[in-house]
Amino acid sequence: MPKILIADDEVNIRLLLQMTLERLNDAGVELLVAENGVEALRQIRAHKPELVFLDVMMPEMSGYEVCSMVKKTNPVPGVAIILLTAKGQDADYQAGMNAGADQYLTKPFDPDVLLVTAKKILGLSD
């Protein structure tokens, strides 16, 4: 059962992501939710989701730090991370890539695009 983790400190964004990705429940995908960086890291280590949508600006620990931990410091294999951010500068993009992220999406995003991306990564058909 593939798992997707949603990590964002904004309740509305969490709801948006959940509602967008709910469609995948029929394909057997389980959704996990975290409200801050520390929680996100714990869940990743505990459940090892195949895909993580990680907001960059979070309290406790930023998305960059979580990504860095998961990808570099104490790698958890088989976890794809997509960073979501309100910033759009090249420097932020670079920071994301340096942290080891697989993809980088700027807000606001098109939920359709998000869904298609998730399906692609999990290897699910349309």
Added chain:
Amino acid sequence: MRIRPRILVGSLSIALLPMLVLLLALQIVALVQQNINIGNSLQDSVARLKDDFSRDMDKYQNFVYFTSRSIKNFGRNDLRDLTDPAISFMFNKLRLTTLELTYGPEVLSRKLNMNNDFSLEYILDSEKAKFYWNQMDDPLMPWYATLSTPDLVSNIFVMRHIAVIYNSGLAEKVGLVVATMPIDNIYMTDLVGTSQDLIAVVNVGGILISSSQWPLQPEAISKMHRAFGRKRAGYEQLNIPGKGDYYFAFDSLFREKGKDIADIGILVRGDEFRQLMTTNLIVSLILFIVISAAATLVALSFSNRLTVPLLDLRAMVLNFQRNLEMIPRPSRIQDEIDELQDGFGRMTESIWNYQESLVEYSQNLNESNRKLQELDRLKTEFLNSVAHEVRTPLTSMVGFARLIERFAQDDLRQFLPQDVPKVAKTVNNIVGNAQIIFEEGMRLTDLLNDFLDLAKIESGKVEWKMEMTNLRTAAEHALISVKPMFEKKGLQVELIAGKDLPNIVCDKNKIIQVLINLLSNAAKFTDQGKVVCDIQATGSELLFSVSDTGIGISPDNLGRIFEKFKQVGEIVFKDIKGTGLGLAICKEIVEYHRGRIWAESEYGKGTTVSFALPLAFSVGRGEEKAG
């Protein structure tokens, strides 16, 4: 005293000093030499005595008068009328004693050589007491015709002068006049004066004929005599038994035809003499030192009068340099140095005042600077806040709009009967409205992004990442980005770029941003046809052109499209969406790269927006182009 006279006096005294020193040094040298060569000094004395002797001889002559017929005494008065100028001279000049007959034991014939060519011959016949004389050519004879033999005279050294006496008609010689001068103690006394030295005259026979002081012992005389008779003048050190050691200098007093007639010598006590010399030397040395010291002091004093104030002034200036201590203005201005100090004083005062003002200004500036930096920081924070705080609700808005659309499109259509017209219409409305919300939300996002971009560029807050870029690759990237947009509208897009385009240094992402913007604009304003992106390399530039077959831009608006919030079409075609900032941002980006951007259009036919980037671009705004 003013400087110029001061320097003059100082220089003069300094110039005189070496002269004085030199003079004294010479004197010391002379004295030292004298000390070394005492004999020479004695010899000088002897030479002086000789000269005195020659000069004063005429004082000491006596007369003898002879006639041919009879031996008779003639007194002074008899001689008074004689016409012989020599006789007259003798009469007037000399002391006269009457008749001194002198006889000699032998006949003497002598030819005397006088000055010039005159000669006199006479014969002295002592037995007959007769004098014969030869013819005489000229009655005038020089003074120093002499005759002296030790036998004729006693031990007294005599000098004689002979003159002929004529009668009044100058026809007949009537007699001779002989002037004689004995060298005796009267002469010696006069000669020596009060000198403590012994001056002796010894004749050729070795007999002391005169001496100024106490009579010498025979040993002394014989010693002296040994020294005498030598061809040259000289000196010796003598030890006279019972008397001590003496210095003795001698010279020939009178010679006749190369033969020494009489010698004169000076005898001085050795120790006395040396003492005298030494005393002289010491006195000279002391004088030398004293005068040197005095001259040095004078020179120093004058130079100090000049240098001390100058050095003081220099110290004050240095003090100001180091500690910023003000130079005090002198209470009285007496010379140029005081004037200088006064000037300096006023300067330092001014500097102080300026400094205080400067400190104040600088403090104000610092304050302003701080405030500006604070404002700048706030501005950045503000921009960042805006970016984040606005995007978040926008994300919700846009996202949920899309979800509503999805729910309506997929689920409602599925679950509600579509054959009921009202139901279908409602669902369509929901879908349409949701789409509008989504699109407007995205437009708001674009506007926000453009606004933030422009703000960042304008405040120089953008980080430009300049690197060597392959423009063909960049253009391909841009095309991929806009492809969905073109596909949706059914438009074609084409890239024309040679494979050998030169790479240039630029901010890759920003140039891609420009291309995306231009291509998007082209797509927006074109309904059908093709959009072409063309990249060419000219001699000095890389030329980009994006051409479309859209509505075009009127000539009035052509120059203004790069301004902010200006967009052609918003007036005529209200459904064309755009932010109006895009081209302004492109302009900023292109101009940062020292390029230029422009547009060409034919209203109704199409538009071409072009920009050119220089091939040789050096990093950073404001620097000169390389190459």
